Amino acid sequence: MSTQLLSLAIWVPILGALPVFALGSERRGLVRWLSLAVAVAGFLVTLPLYTGFDATLASMQFVEQAPWITRFNVQYLLGVDGISMPFILLNSLITVLVVLAGWEVIEEKQAQYMGAFLIMSGLMNGIFSALDGVLFYVFFEASLIPMYIIIGAWGGPNRVYAAIKFFLYTLLGSLLMLVALIWLFLESGGSFSILDWHQLRIGLTPQILIFIAFLVSFAVKVPMWPVHTWLPDAHVEAPTGGSVVLAAIALKLGAYGFVRFSLPIVPDASHYMAPFIISLSLIAVIYIGFVALVQTDMKKLIAYSSISHMGFVTLGFFIFNQIGIEGALVQMISHGFVSAAMFLCVGVMYDRMHSRMIADYGGVVNTMPKFAALFVFFAMANSGLPATSGFVGEFMVILGAIKFNFWVGFAAATTLILGAAYTLWMVKRVVFGDVGNAHVAELKDIGGRELLVLGLLAACVLAMGVYPFPFTEVMHSSVDNLLKHVAMSKLQ
């Protein structure tokens, strides 16, 4: 039983989506409750992954192995370590919130909408637990499809452009990854096992080529500057739920790829390319911070803020010290909570006003005090205020960066000013002030369901900020192990 946990995490939501589809869009009440039940079940089956996790082990846990395509030695090989396990829980939790967030707002084809999210949830769990290259690739690519459909079908007026841009960008990126996977398969003498690849000895030139192939694929997903421009477009057009999953989970896939593939498989190339990646990360933090400042559309602003925050993740990975890498992982989890909450907050306002433009708001606190309190709280978390989760990861990465090189830390720490500037300036214009216009005057404060969703996220943000110990505790052994791989030359 306990060995099937990862399969459950993948297949419960995917198979659960089938009856949801079968119900069709006529029976909305039933669709919602069934979707919620599936999502909650999907979350519950992931809990034993945490409670049963042995933090002292660096090896993969809950491993499942079965032959899949024997001709090419492709296996159904699953397992998690302290790096991937938290993301499965995060993903499953976010899915529950997304179902709740789409409760009343989605009026057309609700069954398909809910089903798409459930399937995507399962696929993402697959990405985080796959230990076979082909299996990983299949999940990685398959997860594009539901997201493409979500943006394309339930998105805004310019959804088709955004959906295609999103799809092509990410698909083209991952084609190079496929080439790298096949090369590794051949080079390793016929194995697709990622863990086998960790032991492979590779010359510097092929290492660099493989690194670049992975980089192109993962950089688009993260997204890193300069391949980030699909994200603001995708966010703007995506429905709230789509934005939430995109920001909270989908962006993490690329970053996860770096720690699962790039760093341990081609460590010499990673060191060789580190200055380049660090530069791109710092550009993301600073350049994107400035761009976020002048956005007029709230969703774009938060999208840019996401890119800037993800810059901290890639920075943390490539300074190769424990606090940096763990900080990056913490930042990924925290960003999952905070960006989800920020997009949900914009969704709450959009549902009422049908506008995302900052200029259409002003003085929301007058009519929505409860919402305003939560929004300001999440904004503070987004600005990295201590005692919120947003602080922990940034703080760790900055400490790691200063240890690595003072000027890198210096550049990274500018986020303290930039992050606060773009977030709080938006808050000032949207939340504070006198009632901006007649529409704001008619706003109704959040109801119980919205309060539940945002309240849950607020609790997570606060808990992680006040007591991050359990989060970093599960990572230590795995990150140590990763660092060992990174420090070890794999040159032939």
Place this chain on the structure above:
Amino acid sequence: MGMKTLYLLVPLAPLAGAILAGFFGRILGRTGSHVVTILGVAISFALSVLIYQDVQAGNVFNGAVYTWMESGGLKLQVGFLIDPLTVTMMLVVNFVSLMVHVYTIGYMADDPGYQRFFSYISLFTFSMLMLVMSNNFVQLFFGWEAVGLVSYLLIGFWYTRPTAIYANLKAFLVNRVGDFGFLLGIGLIAAYAGSLDYAEVFAKGSELAKLNEAVTGWPLITAICICLFIGAMGKSAQFPLHVWLPDSMEGPTPISALIHAATMVTAGIFMVSRMSPLFELSDTALSFVIVIGAITTLFMALIAIVQTDIKRVVAYSTLSQLGYMTMALGASAYSVAIFHLMTHAFFKAVLFLGAGSVIIALHHEQDMRRMGGLRKYLPITYVTMFIAAIANAGLPPFAGFFSKDSIIEAVHLAQVPGAGFAYFCALAAVFVGGLYSFRLIFFTFHGKERFREPAHGAHGHGAHDDDSHGHHGPVEPHESPKVVTVPLILLSIPAIASGWLIGTILYGKWFGDAIYIAEVHKGVEKMAEEFHGVLGMMAHGVTTLPFWLAASGAATAWFLYIVRPDLPAVIKQKSGVLATILEEKYGFDRFNDWFFAGGARLIGRGLWKGGDQMLIDGVMVNGSAGAVGWISGVVRLIQTGHIYQYAFGMVFGALGLLSLMWWMGQRGLI
């Protein structure tokens, strides 16, 4: 109950009050909310007194409550360091906070946000206590940012006012500039000391002093101290990061007293004193500190002379007094800085709360040009503010004299570069301090009763600070209720008398080992030798320059605002540019708005339109899409539909491929 439980209760009691009033304010009602929050702070204050006695008995505590996080060999804990320095701060913070809580009952009586306000000020008290009680840099930073957050919320308390929400954003961002430096300092400590625990870091101090920063080559300890001090410059509003404090006056007056005078703004002073084992190792850093303090002291005091908004006068006075404290830090007289922090907390709280009492008596009028002659209507406010003004000017026998005089003496004795300049600024600012303090009193409480005059257009600048509701009809001011006057009286007592503790606090064993002073910095030691009791100090004081400067400042104010009230306008006219410079506050706000705020938006727009939209999307993304379109266009030309052309192409293609493979085979490439 062990002492550790007591320590925990000190911050948690106000936090509990804040949570109750914040989340259950509607259920508790107004009375319920102020009862729970006042109770929380009262408990905290009572416990602080108990802990004070325990510490005086020689018990110092340094221990962890829980491990916050562990990574990369860095164990970060939440914990307390309870020593004489901490306990002094605990007493000051809790006492002023308690008084302000009580005062708020009267001041905010008509405000719809009553419960929210109590929740915020209790949350502030919690944050400030976490800051001063910390035994490590992470918790210090938490408290540091948390008080900043509450300050942000409270400056913008009246969130419908455009000026208030402008001021709170500005305050937060300027503080973040300071925090940027602060965090870099913490990062350097973590990188080189391998710990963020005070005791462990201090123990490694002399080791760090021998190192240079690896990348920059800077002397490490100097870099650390200057980075940390940049944080202090933000929080304690030192030049050039002082710009947020005057604007913070947009917040309700009780928080101006509590946060922007007595406690939060002194966090930087406290922090540097706490870090004395590090700062003592770098004369360069101390020199930087003393110069920044000196500039702030004199130049902010000058602005106070021309302000007409009663709260802003007090705000600039606060800036100047914070400058004094900073100078003391630079002169290695940490205990003197904390002593002045303490006396200042009392008399400045009285000045602010008194100003608040005047403001409500005049129905939210803050412009001193519309006051005058108020002493007979507000006798208690008048007397208490007069006491505080004397203390602020540094005249004996009130509290400010002892602390300020000690600072001037310490700066005089200091040897670090810049000390001479600082001494000059300190003396000049004493005269200016006497002038603006008594100008405030005479302008407000003496002279013609101007508050009955109808409002006229000449207000211009000051008018936007007013609360909107009517002060247009004639008003009959009357003394504020007891909840306002009793805190004023209770705070006046230490404003008078706390200076008399100088023998105990500066030259006794008050601070124990909490403050470290290097052998070579002998200022305080010399002062101790020359100290012969409170009376002796006063007797000596009246024969020295600072006393006469302060007294002549006061006399000038008396002459200008009581004897010849027509003169100030004439002087202002005659001094032309000088007055304009002061009224423009040296142009900092204008410059910051133009250069930093405008510049950041310009860069942002440039990168967005030029970088993201034009270069990346325009050339790279849509450009590649265009290129694909162009290539397919070319390819389409080849697709003629004629079989022979295809066959031709195939043959040539195959030939080309074969020759390529042959060529590569020749060179051993395949």
